[in-house]
Amino acid sequence: xxxxxxxxxxxxxxxxxxxxxxxxxxxxxxxxxxxxxxxxxxxxxxxxxxxxxxxxxxxxxxxxxxxxxxxxxxxxxxxxxxxxxxxxxxxxxxxxxxxxxxxxxxxxxxxxxxxxxxxxxxxxxxxxxxxxxxxxxxxxxxxxxxxxxxxxxxxxxxxxxxxxxxxxxxxxxxxxxxxx
Numbered sequence: 001x002x003x004x005x006x007x008x009x010x011x012x013x014x015x016x017x018x019x020x021x022x023x024x025x026x027x028x029x030x031x032x033x034x035x036x037x038x039x040x041x042x043x044x045x046x047x048x049x050x051x052x053x054x055x056x057x058x059x060x061x062x063x064x065x066x067x068x069x070x071x072x073x074x075x076x077x078x079x080x081x082x083x084x085x086x087x088x089x090x091x092x093x094x095x096x097x098x099x100x101x102x103x104x105x106x107x108x109x110x111x112x113x114x115x116x117x118x119x120x121x122x123x124x125x126x127x128x129x130x131x132x133x134x135x136x137x138x139x140x141x142x143x144x145x146x147x148x149x150x151x152x153x154x155x156x157x158x159x160x161x162x163x164x165x166x167x168x169x170x171x172x173x174x175x176x177x178x179x180x
């Protein structure tokens with residue numbers, strides 16, 4: 001009680017001090033979104049890194065995909081073997097090419113859990129310090145599992161296969177995809 005009387009703070013200072021964990025959570029969420037964003041691989045020459053018989057997925061501009069073993073690539077098209085047949089997809093119809101060999105989904109999930117759990121633990125510790133007088137750890141106990149779950153979900157949602165090439169969708173396909 002004595003501490004409250006001798007302490008001189010304005011209401012705006014107290015409100016700012018109470019809101020800083022919320023602000024920290026907002027900044028951490030925004031940073032996670034920026035870090036998780038994929039960079040489009042727009043150069044067709046990126047396909048030159050593919051080796052024959054590598055498993056790939058070609059997504060056409062109509063958003064239908066073909067999976068098979070890479071065969072060849074030219075300036076005009078990409079070829080792959082699908083169930084023994086050679087299929088050639090013209091460059092104008094290729095939206096994305098991804099490698100299908102080693103998925104990184106488990107790794108991404110674990111990284112997401114570590115980041116989410118660590119951020120939630122830090123936020124919980126800050127909330128506990130700001131609002132808890134008797135050294136309770138309630139906020140850490142509540143926030144940490146939530147952060148672990150959210151981080152795991154975000155990590156699992158990040159694509160597990162590396163994108164080799166990403167083109168642009170035609171305007172019609174972009175509108176259809178945005179309406180989903």
